[in-house]
Amino acid sequence: MAMNRVQFQPGPTMHKFMELYGTQDKCEAAVIGWRWPKGYVCPSCGQEGVSFSSFRRGSLLYRQCSGCHFQCSVIAGTVFEATKLPLTIWFLAMHLLTQAKTNMSMLELSRHLGVSYPSAWLMKHKLMEVMRLREDSRQLSGRVELDDGYLGGQRSGGKAGRGSENKVPFVTAVQTTESGEAQFVCLAQLPFTKEAVTAFVDKSLVRPLTVVSDGLACFTVTAKAGVHDRIVISAGNPSAGYARFNAVSTAQSNLKTAMSGAYPSIKFAKYAHRYLAEFQYRFNRRFDMRAIFATLACVASRSQPRNQQFIRAAEVGC
Numbered sequence: 136m137a138m139n140r141v142q143f144q145p146g147p148t149m150h151k152f153m154e155l156y157g158t159q160d161k162c163e164a165a166v167i168g169w170r171w172p173k174g175y176v177c178p179s180c181g182q183e184g185v186s187f188s189s190f191r192r193g194s195l196l197y198r199q200c201s202g203c204h205f206q207c208s209v210i211a212g213t214v215f216e217a218t219k220l221p222l223t224i225w226f227l228a229m230h231l232l233t234q235a236k237t238n239m240s241m242l243e244l245s246r247h248l249g250v251s252y253p254s255a256w257l258m259k260h261k262l263m264e265v266m267r268l269r270e271d272s273r274q275l276s277g278r279v280e281l282d283d284g285y286l287g288g289q290r291s292g293g294k295a296g297r298g299s300e301n302k303v304p305f306v307t308a309v310q311t312t313e314s315g316e317a318q319f320v321c322l323a324q325l326p327f328t329k330e331a332v333t334a335f336v337d338k339s340l341v342r343p344l345t346v347v348s349d350g351l352a353c354f355t356v357t358a359k360a361g362v363h364d365r366i367v368i369s370a371g372n373p374s375a376g377y378a379r380f381n382a383v384s385t386a387q388s389n390l391k392t393a394m395s396g397a398y399p400s401i402k403f404a405k406y407a408h409r410y411l412a413e414f415q416y417r418f419n420r421r422f423d424m425r426a427i428f429a430t431l432a433c434v435a436s437r438s439q440p441r442n443q444q445f446i447r448a449a450e451v452g453c
């Protein structure tokens with residue numbers, strides 16, 4: 136069997152990861168480098184390149200501005216703020232989440248890290264929120280395959296397919312090469328109405344654009360954004376088997392595999408936007424497994440804090 140160059144590319148080994156980020160000091164130095172690449176910027180007075188003194192309070196490293204004397208821990212103002220866990224645990228979590236072949240469940244993450252399930256749950260949701268924000272501005276162009284799908288699996292007594300109950304509707308858009316090879320994906324949780332699809336198209340698809348989709352009526356709005364190459368799918372000719380529709384079908388199949396393995400009984404209705412974002416983030420960076428960890432750690436170091444109340448309350452698009 137031919138080796139897939141994406142699936143079999145070498146990522147950073149655990150040995151190499153531990154060498155780079157195996158101690159609190161090394162993780163703190165990395166966060167400092169990502170937060171303040173051009174020298175310390177005081178969060179209080181805003182002075183750039185200001186001189187400072189360093190000290191520890193408990194296990195946390197602080198900096199004190201020489202100008203206004205404001206004290207700031209290296210994780211204050213980042214996604215790691217207020218954590219009781221050492222940065223080494225956060226870094227290991229980011230390594231595991233970005234290197235695993237499919238999505239990693241909270242339970243598996245908690246076992247690997249040696250932390251409680253609630254801690255792993257909150258940590259993973261905060262990191263998924265970082266991924267969501269990072270991917271929020273993703274735009275696709277050129278040849279784009281578009282299809283609808285549902286998260287949450289079929290429940291007993293519900294109707295199958297479109298119109299089924301208790302499922303979370305979402306659209307998958309895949310930018311491909313001219314020959315149909317998948318490049319980037321954009322997922323969005325939304326109802327299948329013309330208004331919602333129009334808003335998605337306006338935000339996420341840009342000209343030049345050729346949209347390939349099936350006969351779902353709400354997708355006809357894409358004609359306004361570019362050429363709409365509409366494939367009419369009949370009951371005996373499902374989109375999954377259609378050659379011109381291959382990239383989006385494959386992406387949706389991979390998504391279902393990743394979800395069903397890691398999240399067999401998840402409440403998709405509440406957190407679907409984050410689970411979709413996690414898949415999108417990993418898919419769009421699958422060509423460079425060496426960079427995917429550093430990118431996430433860098434963005435996390437520059438992301439604003441999100442407390443538990445925000446994480447548990449956030450529901451987007453439903």
Ligand SMILES: [Zn+2]
Binds near residue numbers: 179205
């Ligand atoms: Zn200051």
